[in-house]
Amino acid sequence: MQISVQIAVQTEFDEQPNITEIARFERDGFDAGSLGLHLEEAKALPGRLQRSMIEAQAAEAIARMSVCLECGSRLTDKGHHRLADRSVFGRLSIESPRLYQCRCSGSGRKSVCPLAACLRERTSRRLSRW
Numbered sequence: 594m595q596i597s598v599q600i601a602v603q604t605e606f607d608e609q610p611n612i613t614e615i616a617r618f619e620r621d622g623f624d625a626g627s628l629g630l631h632l633e634e635a636k637a638l639p640g641r642l643q644r645s646m647i648e649a650q651a652a653e654a655i656a657r658m659s660v661c662l663e664c665g666s667r668l669t670d671k672g673h674h675r676l677a678d679r680s681v682f683g684r685l686s687i688e689s690p691r692l693y694q695c696r697c698s699g700s701g702r703k704s705v706c707p708l709a710a711c712l713r714e715r716t717s718r719r720l721s722r723w
């Protein structure tokens with residue numbers, strides 16, 4: 594028997610949910626050694642779920658922030674880098690675009706990194722609670 598653990602992510606931009614398999618288990622028979630999750634499988638599952646959730650959230654945020662709020666134009670891609678963030682499941686690296694600001698803003702060729710800005714805001718909010 595094959596058992597697949599999948600997450601279904603549906604953003605405001607998708608017509609259909611995006612299904613991602615985060616784990617697959619194979620079991621034969623019905624005995625004490627094959628019932629349910631093994632300890633190593635159970636330990637790995639939350640980290641895979643965390644990675645898939647964050648990747649989906651980052652993809653949605655990038656899609657939303659890649660469009661000028663003023664005129665609706667698609668922002669031009671200047672390049673990519675990786676952001677690292679810590680969670681209770683360990684370090685995570687996220688592919689993050691750098692985007693040129695829209696010409697309608699009159700800011701010349703300045704660029705922004707929307708995901709980095711969001712994570713800085715989150716960190717600032719956390720710190721302000723202390």
Ligand SMILES: [Zn+2]
Nearest residue numbers: 661664695697
């Ligand atoms: Zn614009």
